[in-house]
Amino acid sequence: MPVVEDAMESDLIAHLRGRLPRHPLLKLGIGDDAAVLNGAPGGDWLVTVDMLTDQVDFRLAEADPRRVGRKALAANLSDLAAMACRPVAAVVALVLPRRGGLELAIALYEGMIPLAEQYQIAIAGGDTNSWDGPLAISVTAIGQAGSRGPLVRGGARPGDRIVVTGSFGGSILGRHFDFQPRVAEALALADGYRLHAGIDASDGLARDLAHLVEESSCGAVVWTDRIPISADAERLAAQLADGSTPLDHALADGEDFELILAVPPDESQRMIADQPLQVSLTVIGEFVSGPGLFQQDPQGRRRRLAAGGFEHQFD
Amino acid sequence: MPVVEDAMESDLIAHLRGRLPRHPLLKLGIGDDAAVLNGAPGGDWLVTVDMLTDQVDFRLAEADPRRVGRKALAANLSDLAAMACRPVAAVVALVLPRRGGLELAIALYEGMIPLAEQYQIAIAGGDTNSWDGPLAISVTAIGQAGSRGPLVRGGARPGDRIVVTGSFGGSILGRHFDFQPRVAEALALADGYRLHAGIDASDGLARDLAHLVEESSCGAVVWTDRIPISADAERLAAQLADGSTPLDHALADGEDFELILAVPPDESQRMIADQPLQVSLTVIGEFVSGPGLFQQDPQGRRRRLAAGGFEHQFD
Numbered sequence: 001m002p003v004v005e006d007a008m009e010s011d012l013i014a015h016l017r018g019r020l021p022r023h024p025l026l027k028l029g030i031g032d033d034a035a036v037l038n039g040a041p042g043g044d045w046l047v048t049v050d051m052l053t054d055q056v057d058f059r060l061a062e063a064d065p066r067r068v069g070r071k072a073l074a075a076n077l078s079d080l081a082a083m084a085c086r087p088v089a090a091v092v093a094l095v096l097p098r099r100g101g102l103e104l105a106i107a108l109y110e111g112m113i114p115l116a117e118q119y120q121i122a123i124a125g126g127d128t129n130s131w132d133g134p135l136a137i138s139v140t141a142i143g144q145a146g147s148r149g150p151l152v153r154g155g156a157r158p159g160d161r162i163v164v165t166g167s168f169g170g171s172i173l174g175r176h177f178d179f180q181p182r183v184a185e186a187l188a189l190a191d192g193y194r195l196h197a198g199i200d201a202s203d204g205l206a207r208d209l210a211h212l213v214e215e216s217s218c219g220a221v222v223w224t225d226r227i228p229i230s231a232d233a234e235r236l237a238a239q240l241a242d243g244s245t246p247l248d249h250a251l252a253d254g255e256d257f258e259l260i261l262a263v264p265p266d267e268s269q270r271m272i273a274d275q276p277l278q279v280s281l282t283v284i285g286e287f288v289s290g291p292g293l294f295q296q297d298p299q300g301r302r303r304r305l306a307a308g309g310f311e312h313q314f315d
Numbered sequence: 316m317p318v319v320e321d322a323m324e325s326d327l328i329a330h331l332r333g334r335l336p337r338h339p340l341l342k343l344g345i346g347d348d349a350a351v352l353n354g355a356p357g358g359d360w361l362v363t364v365d366m367l368t369d370q371v372d373f374r375l376a377e378a379d380p381r382r383v384g385r386k387a388l389a390a391n392l393s394d395l396a397a398m399a400c401r402p403v404a405a406v407v408a409l410v411l412p413r414r415g416g417l418e419l420a421i422a423l424y425e426g427m428i429p430l431a432e433q434y435q436i437a438i439a440g441g442d443t444n445s446w447d448g449p450l451a452i453s454v455t456a457i458g459q460a461g462s463r464g465p466l467v468r469g470g471a472r473p474g475d476r477i478v479v480t481g482s483f484g485g486s487i488l489g490r491h492f493d494f495q496p497r498v499a500e501a502l503a504l505a506d507g508y509r510l511h512a513g514i515d516a517s518d519g520l521a522r523d524l525a526h527l528v529e530e531s532s533c534g535a536v537v538w539t540d541r542i543p544i545s546a547d548a549e550r551l552a553a554q555l556a557d558g559s560t561p562l563d564h565a566l567a568d569g570e571d572f573e574l575i576l577a578v579p580p581d582e583s584q585r586m587i588a589d590q591p592l593q594v595s596l597t598v599i600g601e602f603v604s605g606p607g608l609f610q611q612d613p614q615g616r617r618r619r620l621a622a623g624g625f626e627h628q629f630d
């Protein structure tokens with residue numbers, strides 16, 4: 001989720017926003033991390049789906065399929081975490097290459113089970129197919145909103161601080177498989193603090209921040225010296241030796257699956273002082289009233305920040 | 316849904332039934348047309364997913380992609396109809412070939428929209444990817460159970476009549492795209508009559524009946540002269556001229572998306588006398604206490620009925 005994660009897909013979401021029928025139960029449709037269904041008295045239900053495919057999201061020839069299965073579920077849990085919702089259940093649709101399909105299906109599910117146990121979610125069934133193509137795995141996760149309702153992308157206000165969990169960049173070295181979706185962290189933060197907006201960093205810190213400001217009709221300034229750069233980003237920049245810096249990787253790489261939050265200034269101060277999570281919380285900038293995404297160096301020099309990150313290509 | 320639709324996949328479901336963690340919210344997991352989540356006071360929620368793929372479920376080179384999109388949604392609605400549930404929302408995950416992906420995505424959604432309007436369901440968003448492989452489309456549908464709860468596969472009892480909607484066979488001539496999921500019909504029948512079990516005929520009349528008796532721990536006898544054979548089955552048998560009869564096609568072809576119901580004898584009599592639907596209702600046999608699936612001719616000769624139908628292949 002959502003339908004559109006990049007510029008090339010924006011034509012699709014623009015089309016769908018005008019075309020998809022309105023529905024009394026649908027409080028929030030395409031364009032956020034999960035769709036929100038107006039629930040019974042128990043609260044809203046959230047639904048999110050992600051399709052992962054061989055050669056795009058993983059390379060099956062090189063990866064343990066249990067890690068692939070785990071990633072497919074974890075990416076969905078991260079979408080629910082972005083909305084500060086509790087995951088409840090998941091359904092799985094597989095299309096398997098014909099050779100070794102059964103063994104592969106079992107390994108994919110085996111990778112999901114520990115995560116399902118950890119987050120106490122039901123794997124509620126699925127659909128299994130085979131074909132002459134490569135592996136595709138689609139997981140749909142269902143969650144329940146907390147008492148404060150789902151945290152959406154569109155709520156950031158000028159002056160809010162940009163708060164992130166963890167560190168960024170270089171996830172390709174392994175973390176893109178083994179990340180912990182920030183479910184417990186998001187629930188704890190939503191419970192203890194006033195949050196205005198949230199998204200998970202799947203496409204890259206800069207790109208996901210761009211999604212957030214677009215939905216919130218505001219802009220953002222990132223203080224480049226405050227961005228928590230992961231050790232993986234350092235390692236990757238050194239390995240590649242292509243002129244890219246660790247900061248470039250932190251801004252653009254994607255699949256960190258950390259939280260990016262919009263938090264009122266006073267609340268962000270309290271949050272940073274508390275450090276209520278096991279993972280670090282860092283203020284990396286602020287939302288501003290004009291449109292656009294900017295980076296600012298310690299000398300106060302500001303320039304436009306390219307969204308960068310991973311792009312799906314349509315011809 | 317479910318995970319397993321054929322013998323080759325039964326190893327997977329056997330494995331998963333032992334391995335997937337139990338969950339207090341999950342009233343019914345793998346092995347039925349949809350999973351059942353214990354809902355708020357508003358009733359149970361049902362979730363079902365189907366993945367359709369190019370060359371297996373359709374041939375994109377020959378088919379209008381709007382019909383493909385429609386089929387992907389309609390197949391899920393049929394799963395909810397099989398459980399006599401009201402569809403509420405759907406989410407869509409696509410993986411598109413890179414060339415012409417945007418145009419294709421729009422056409423797929425355009426095919427779903429009239430069906431979503433007809434059944435008043437929300438298309439709640441989705442995930443869109445592209446790759447160097449063929450089209451795969453995964454739709455997850457969410458429904459709400461009626462006051463009588465979901466109709467499951469496991470409730471048929473010896474003596475119950477086998478009641479079907481519509482007619483069977485030859486759907487490949489076009490009906491596999493353009494069928495009407497029996498949502499309204501299932502809701503009307505569940506409202507007006509006592510039903511013991513139900514399934515939709517997606518894999519073929521004989522195979523789906525085999526699923527039903529397996530889950531119900533009983534057997535069934537089909538009266539071959541009572542099976543409503545579609546005009547498509549007649550046409551297909553004539554076209555193929557391979558010795559297959561229209562009855563063979565009605566029993567084995569699949570993708571009729573009609574309802575197969577287990578109905579107590581007195582109730583089935585009332586139902587047949589009433590004929591409360593626009594589509595015909597026919598008694599085609601009865602459930603029996605021993606295991607196995609049998610066909611019986613008008614002379615009372617009984618022999619084993621091969622399940623036949625479409626098989627996914629695992630190596």
